[in-house]
Amino acid sequence: MLHSFWGDFVGLIFPRLCLACREPLVSGENHLCTGCRAELPYTDFHLLPPEQNPIGRRFWGKLPVRHALSYLRFVRHGRVQSLLHELKYQGQRDVGTALGQLYGAELHDAGLAADFDLIVPVPLHPRKLAKRGYNQAAAFASGLSEGLQLPWSATALRRTTHTSTQTRKNRDERWENVATVFEVESPLAIVGQRVLVVDDVLTTGATLEACGAALLAAGAAEVSIATIAYADR
Known part of the structure; x- marks a missing residue:
């Protein structure tokens, strides 16, 4: 009392x-x-067949993905933009964790947990990590891990080069910016694993494509992707 x-x-x-x-x-x-x-503008992409999933189509011919998932649609000046702003620029890592918990539970209830072995966030370069104090994708991954009841690793992928911001770059420029900057820290932890690669927002998909390619090259059995939000191009 x-x-x-x-x-x-x-x-x-x-x-x-x-x-x-x-x-x-x-x-x-x-x-x-x-x-x-x-x-909130939920996508429900996990309920769509692959041919109707706009995220999946974005990776056709670029990266073989098992599942292409995003929790929310990014709407400029809307609630989702506010959430992402709080997460990335206001120190509110709980935003990522909470949304990950909610989405992870939803994906678990839909039976998708059986399709993944390991959750891996897109890494930040150590310089940017030190400046921000945390990785927003890792916050989302930790929440997904709880909701999906699956392990996650903050160290499976490493960003080897500090790149310029992706904002205002087109897809080709984004790909050139990140194509060779990711490497697998410990291939033995990746070989044969079905990896769910996660980030905060998907625009062109170049960063997730580069991460997925590095994981597959290191021996991952397959790659899926999931983000908090999806932005129409």
């Missing part, structure tokens, strides 16, 4: 806020308010 009182008291002074709209959460809500949970 005392614990409940102090919890309510602290909540009045330091209210928990919805990660998307920043409005106070009420009892029973975690991370996202009921309104945002209902109105």
Whole structure:
């Protein structure tokens, strides 16, 4: 009873806020308010056949992927952009973890956990990691790991070169920027594994393509990809 009182008291002074709209959460809500949970633009790509999946089509002829998944559609100036901004630039790594938990549980309920052995986030270069303090893709991977009940590794892939930002580059420029900057840290941990490679947002897919190619070259049995959000080109 005392614990409940102090919890309510602290909540009045330091209210928990919805990660998307920043409005106070009420009892029973975690991370996202009921309104945002209902109105977020979910893709449901995991329920579509491959030929109808726009992410899968984006990798045709470039990278053989088993599953191409994304939780939300990126809508400029919408809730998803707010979530990604909080995750990448406001130090709110809990955004990635929470969305990973939610999406991982959804994918687990759909039976997809049986198709993966290991979750691997797109790595940051150590210089950028030191500046930001965490890898937003790793936050998402940790949440997916909990929801899917599968292991994840923050060290399976390594970024060997500090590249310029991908923003405002076209697909060819993005590919040239990242084509040779990823390598597998320990091939023995990858050989024969069905790897789910994850990142925060998919635009052209060049970064995920480069990561997937490095994993397959190191002996991964197959590669799938998953992101928090998917941006139409």
